[in-house]
Amino acid sequence: MKKTLALLLISQMIFLSLMAQTLPPVDKSPMDMSYYPANYPVLKIQDKPTEPLAARVVYSRPQKAGRTIYGGLVKYGEIWRLGANEATELEFFKPVKIDGKKVAKGRYTLYAIAYESTWTFILNKDTDTWGAFKYDPKKDILRITVPAEKITEPLESLAMSFEKTTTGFKLVVAWDSVKAALPISL
Amino acid sequence: MRLTAVILSGCLFFCSCTDGKKEEKKEPVTTVSKDSAPANRTERPAVNPYNGVDVSPMDMVYYPADYPKLKMAHTLETPPLARVIYSRPHLQGRHIFHEVLKYDEPWRLGANEATELTLYKDARVLDKKIKAGRYTLYCIPHTDTWTIAINSNIDTWGLEPDTARDVARFVVPVVRTQNSLEYFTMVFEKKEAEALLLMAWDDVEVRLPFRF
Numbered sequence: 001m002k003k004t005l006a007l008l009l010i011s012q013m014i015f016l017s018l019m020a021q022t023l024p025p026v027d028k029s030p031m032d033m034s035y036y037p038a039n040y041p042v043l044k045i046q047d048k049p050t051e052p053l054a055a056r057v058v059y060s061r062p063q064k065a066g067r068t069i070y071g072g073l074v075k076y077g078e079i080w081r082l083g084a085n086e087a088t089e090l091e092f093f094k095p096v097k098i099d100g101k102k103v104a105k106g107r108y109t110l111y112a113i114a115y116e117s118t119w120t121f122i123l124n125k126d127t128d129t130w131g132a133f134k135y136d137p138k139k140d141i142l143r144i145t146v147p148a149e150k151i152t153e154p155l156e157s158l159a160m161s162f163e164k165t166t167t168g169f170k171l172v173v174a175w176d177s178v179k180a181a182l183p184i185s186l
Numbered sequence: 187m188r189l190t191a192v193i194l195s196g197c198l199f200f201c202s203c204t205d206g207k208k209e210e211k212k213e214p215v216t217t218v219s220k221d222s223a224p225a226n227r228t229e230r231p232a233v234n235p236y237n238g239v240d241v242s243p244m245d246m247v248y249y250p251a252d253y254p255k256l257k258m259a260h261t262l263e264t265p266p267l268a269r270v271i272y273s274r275p276h277l278q279g280r281h282i283f284h285e286v287l288k289y290d291e292p293w294r295l296g297a298n299e300a301t302e303l304t305l306y307k308d309a310r311v312l313d314k315k316i317k318a319g320r321y322t323l324y325c326i327p328h329t330d331t332w333t334i335a336i337n338s339n340i341d342t343w344g345l346e347p348d349t350a351r352d353v354a355r356f357v358v359p360v361v362r363t364q365n366s367l368e369y370f371t372m373v374f375e376k377k378e379a380e381a382l383l384l385m386a387w388d389d390v391e392v393r394l395p396f397r398f
Contacts, residue, residue, distance in 0.1 A: 030243030
C-alpha cells in the first residue's frame with residue numbers, strides 16, 4: 001500500500017515536472033523595450049511626458065560573452081537581426097521621415113548590415129518573425145547607411161535607446177565597441 | 187543548404203535551452219546566479235550607459251505559440267492572433283504570497299512596463315467580446331480566484347493601473363501546483379477551440395480563455 005502510494009507520488013511528480021518543462025525558460029538574451037520620448041511609460045504615470053509618444057523598439061539583448069562581435073559573430077556585409085530571438089520590432093506611433101522618405105505609422109522589423117566603418121539600417125515590413133533567417137529584401141521599406149562610431153568602454157549587452165535631435169530623434173544602437181544611430185525626423 | 191544549417195543550429199539552440207530548464211528544476215539557485223541579470227550586474231556594475239539590463243527580463247509570447255519560429259520555419263502565412271509582452275520577476279528565495287504579492291491588491295502581472303496584450307483580431311474572452319487592438323493586463327489576486335483586467339491605458343508603467351479604463355474584468359480560478367516556478371511565466375496554451383493564457387508563478391497557476 002505504502003509502495004503504491006510512493007509510486008503514485010513519484011509518477012505524479014514526474015508528470016508535473018514534465019508539464020513544467022513545456023513552459024518557456026528565461027532567455028539567455030533577455031528582451032527589452034525603449035520608447036521615444038525616453039522612459040515614456042514612467043513619465044506617463046508621473047503625468048509629465050515631455051512630448052507625444054512617437055516610437056518604440058522591442059529587441060533582445062545578446063551578450064558579448066568573450067566573443068569577437070564585429071567580423072566574428074556579426075559578419076561584415078551580411079544581414080544581421082540586430083538582436084536575438086524574435087526579430088527586432090520598431091514601431092512608429094505617428095508618421096515620420098527617415099532619410100527624407102515618409103514612413104507611415106505602424107510596426108516594422110529592423111535589420112542591419114555592419115561594415116567596418118558604416119552600418120546600413122534596413123526597415124522591413126515583414127513583422128512577427130524570428131531573427132533574419134527569412135529576411136526578404138522585397139519587403140524592405142528603406143535602407144540608410146550611417147557611420148559606425150567607436151566607443152571607448154565596450155558594452156557587454158546590446159543596447160538600444162532613443163535620443164532627441166534637432167530634427168526629431170535617433171535610435172542609438174550600441175554593442176561591444178561600436179555604436180550607430182538611425183536618424184528619424186518628425 | 188544554408189537554411190537547413192540554420193534550422194539545425196536553431197534546433198541545437200532549443201535543445202540547449204531545454205537542458206538549462208532541466209537544471210533549473212534540480213537546482214534553482216544555481217540557475218539564478220548563472221542565468222539572471224542581477225548576478226552579471228554584481229560582477230560588472232553599471233557598465234551600460236545607454237540602457238542597463240533589467241533584473242526582471244522582458245519576454246514575449248504569441249498565439250499560436252511560437253508564431254515567429256513557425257513563420258520562419260514553415261512559411262506560415264496566416265497572421266498571428268495574439269501576443270503578450272511582459273517582464274519576468276523571479277522569486278529569489280521568496281514566496282509569491284505574501285512576500286511578493288498581497289491578496290486583494292492589484293498586481294501588474296509582471297514588472298517594469300505594464301504587461302501588454304495585443305489582439306490581432308476580435309476575440310471572445312469568457313462571455314465578453316474584446317476588439318482587436320493593444321491593451322494592458324493586470325490582476326487582483328485572491329486566495330481561490332484571480333481577477334484579470336483588460337485595460338485600455340497602454341504604453342504605461344505597471345504601477346497604479348487606471349481602473350477607470352478597464353475594458354473588461356474576468357474572475358478565473360486558481361490552480362495550486364506541487365512545484366514552485368522561479369520565474370513568472372505567461373504562455374498561450376491551445377485547448378480545443380480555445381487559447382488559454384496561462385499565468386504561472388511559484389505554486390499558482392491561472393488561465394484566461396480566449397476564442398478567436
